[in-house]
Amino acid sequence: MPLLVTGSIGIDTVVSPYGRAEGVLGGSAVYFSLAASQYVPVRLVGVVGEDFPPEFRKVLEGRNIDLRGLEVRKGSKTFRWSGRFEGAMNQAETLELDLNVLAERGPKVPEVFADSKMVFLANTHPTLQRDLLKQLRSPELVVCDTMDLWITTERESLVETLRVVHGVIVNDGEARQLTGKMNLFDAGEAILALGPRFVMIKKGEHGGLLVSRDGVAALPGFPTTRVKDPTGAGDTFAGGILGYIASVGRTDFETLRQALVRGTVAASFVIEDFSVRRVEGLTRAELDRRVAEFVKMLRFG
Amino acid sequence: MPLLVTGSIGIDTVVSPYGRAEGVLGGSAVYFSLAASQYVPVRLVGVVGEDFPPEFRKVLEGRNIDLRGLEVRKGSKTFRWSGRFEGAMNQAETLELDLNVLAERGPKVPEVFADSKMVFLANTHPTLQRDLLKQLRSPELVVCDTMDLWITTERESLVETLRVVHGVIVNDGEARQLTGKMNLFDAGEAILALGPRFVMIKKGEHGGLLVSRDGVAALPGFPTTRVKDPTGAGDTFAGGILGYIASVGRTDFETLRQALVRGTVAASFVIEDFSVRRVEGLTRAELDRRVAEFVKMLRFG
Numbered sequence: 235m236p237l238l239v240t241g242s243i244g245i246d247t248v249v250s251p252y253g254r255a256e257g258v259l260g261g262s263a264v265y266f267s268l269a270a271s272q273y274v275p276v277r278l279v280g281v282v283g284e285d286f287p288p289e290f291r292k293v294l295e296g297r298n299i300d301l302r303g304l305e306v307r308k309g310s311k312t313f314r315w316s317g318r319f320e321g322a323m324n325q326a327e328t329l330e331l332d333l334n335v336l337a338e339r340g341p342k343v344p345e346v347f348a349d350s351k352m353v354f355l356a357n358t359h360p361t362l363q364r365d366l367l368k369q370l371r372s373p374e375l376v377v378c379d380t381m382d383l384w385i386t387t388e389r390e391s392l393v394e395t396l397r398v399v400h401g402v403i404v405n406d407g408e409a410r411q412l413t414g415k416m417n418l419f420d421a422g423e424a425i426l427a428l429g430p431r432f433v434m435i436k437k438g439e440h441g442g443l444l445v446s447r448d449g450v451a452a453l454p455g456f457p458t459t460r461v462k463d464p465t466g467a468g469d470t471f472a473g474g475i476l477g478y479i480a481s482v483g484r485t486d487f488e489t490l491r492q493a494l495v496r497g498t499v500a501a502s503f504v505i506e507d508f509s510v511r512r513v514e515g516l517t518r519a520e521l522d523r524r525v526a527e528f529v530k531m532l533r534f535g
Numbered sequence: 536m537p538l539l540v541t542g543s544i545g546i547d548t549v550v551s552p553y554g555r556a557e558g559v560l561g562g563s564a565v566y567f568s569l570a571a572s573q574y575v576p577v578r579l580v581g582v583v584g585e586d587f588p589p590e591f592r593k594v595l596e597g598r599n600i601d602l603r604g605l606e607v608r609k610g611s612k613t614f615r616w617s618g619r620f621e622g623a624m625n626q627a628e629t630l631e632l633d634l635n636v637l638a639e640r641g642p643k644v645p646e647v648f649a650d651s652k653m654v655f656l657a658n659t660h661p662t663l664q665r666d667l668l669k670q671l672r673s674p675e676l677v678v679c680d681t682m683d684l685w686i687t688t689e690r691e692s693l694v695e696t697l698r699v700v701h702g703v704i705v706n707d708g709e710a711r712q713l714t715g716k717m718n719l720f721d722a723g724e725a726i727l728a729l730g731p732r733f734v735m736i737k738k739g740e741h742g743g744l745l746v747s748r749d750g751v752a753a754l755p756g757f758p759t760t761r762v763k764d765p766t767g768a769g770d771t772f773a774g775g776i777l778g779y780i781a782s783v784g785r786t787d788f789e790t791l792r793q794a795l796v797r798g799t800v801a802a803s804f805v806i807e808d809f810s811v812r813r814v815e816g817l818t819r820a821e822l823d824r825r826v827a828e829f830v831k832m833l834r835f836g
Binding site: 251321418454492531532 | 552622623624711717718719720721724738740741742744751752753754755756757758759760762792793796827829830832833834835836
């Protein structure tokens with residue numbers, strides 16, 4: 235089943251203790267699409283400026299990603315982000331942010347995508363998330379991300395979005411901030427009380443949690459020493475989860491549990507190199523091998 | 536096989552968002568012993584003052600803990616610690632610390648314990664850790680903990696202790712501080728290079744890691760919303776690990792992996808109530824049930 239995603243498409247500059255990458259491909263929808271397209275065809279909805287490099291477009295064209303929803307807006311410039319990771323690299327420090335085209339009107343869902351049943355709304359203004367949703371005829375599974383900024387400044391609109399989605403993927407800090415609950419399982423339950431049927435909480439190097447009406451699950455991060463650039467780890471996590479769910483076509487507890495494994499493993503690849511370098515050519519066989527390795531590590535009886 | 540432990544025995548006062556407990560039983564050796572004695576007989580070596588309440592002694596006597604190494608020193612006072620947990624409660628803030636008897640000469644290993652083969656040296660001055668070790672005739676498995684203070688002020692002595700132990704159990708901050716490596720698997724490898732055959736890294740709510748010469752493993756914390764007081768979680772984690780290892784009598788990779796599960800589950804109980812309230816009467820059946828539940832949660836194929 236094809237999976238529609240909308241989110242940012244950007245040009246990043248990233249500094250970490252392992253080096254620097256300047257003017258590279260980034261953006262939430264990009265990382266999500268590369269991960270999810272390992273499992274199902276992805277329909278990308280987003281907008282870039284005229285300066286969007288053709289080689290970046292080629293990266294996306296090289297995977298199972300339908301770009302008919304990618305608008306190249308005349309006279310506009312692509313979103314740019316520059317950030318730095320230090321120490322344990324659990325959080326990026328934003329050095330520069332140019333919203334550019336993202337500060338203009340949102341992208342339009344093309345008619346050929348309007349029948350999409352599964353949707354991921356990557357982080358953006360919660361009102362824009364609902365606007366996009368209204369362009370779909372009969373979505374059946376809608377999952378969203380959000381960020382600290384909207385939790386603080388747009389709480390009411392965010393709560394309205396949470397009422398209409400089926401799942402939420404946020405990080406631990408956002409879950410705590412949104413609910414005021416310090417215990418992450420309490421925070422997850424509090425988010426369920428706002429509407430969603432399941433919540434996946436991303437914890438960077440510490441893995442992820444699933445809180446659903448049918449139970450909870452917790453996973454460590456995949457053990458790795460090869461961490462160069464955590465940019466996009468959260469969106470890749472979401473892409474692995476939603477891609478897997480869309481490929482199964484169900485959201486029962488066992489499918490959600492298995493999806494959490496796929497998300498965690500997907501994220502373990504993207505952090506191994508800057509930008510999308512490690513995942514743009516990643517094979518499904520490599521992915522499946524690491525999933526099997528992870529499942530084996532977690533088997534105790 | 537009996538397991539010898541030496542460490543602090545204290546009187547604690549703890550404040551958390553869930554309440555306050557004043558003048559309660561605490562100390563690294565106490566938490567360790569209560570957890571380890573679920574699996575094997577424990578030999579406790581420590582020293583308290585004349586003010587040590589008889590009812591605290593009864594808690595220890597009620598379990599499989601041999602108190603012939605517990606010295607009640609005339610004219611001395613018991614170690615006292617007071618601390619506060621806030622927010623996500625991952626770290627205690629020390630409010631008051633009276634070393635009292637712990638600032639005097641260390642405890643002596645009684646002759647009846649000198650044949651101990653398995654030893655846990657809870658956190659204390661690394662020179663005292665080696666002094667205690669010298670009182671044993673032929674220890675076969677020695678595991679130690681340490682703390683930020685000794686890493687900073689007694690690094691040389693600590694490195695000497697690490698050369699003579701077989702295993703180390705430290706928290707994530709200590710592992711990073713000791714090695715200068717931010718990636719915890721890199722940090723674990725760097726500790727192995729100092730001598731030990733395995734390292735277990737405690738991460739509070741985020742679970743734990745095993746780094747050994749034969750491989751690595753990672754576990755999430757046991758999912759729980761019942762966290763009232765994290766005091767003693769790290770020592771309980773160590774007690775579950777060493778108790779399990781001593782009961783199996785081996786330190787092969789599979790045993791270490793399984794021990795990590797036992798440590799993580801042991802810690803999930805102690806945090807449910809203040810001091811030792813939740814674990815002083817914990818049954819082996821309760822423990823085994825939660826181990827089975829955790830193993831099931833981690834099974835993905």
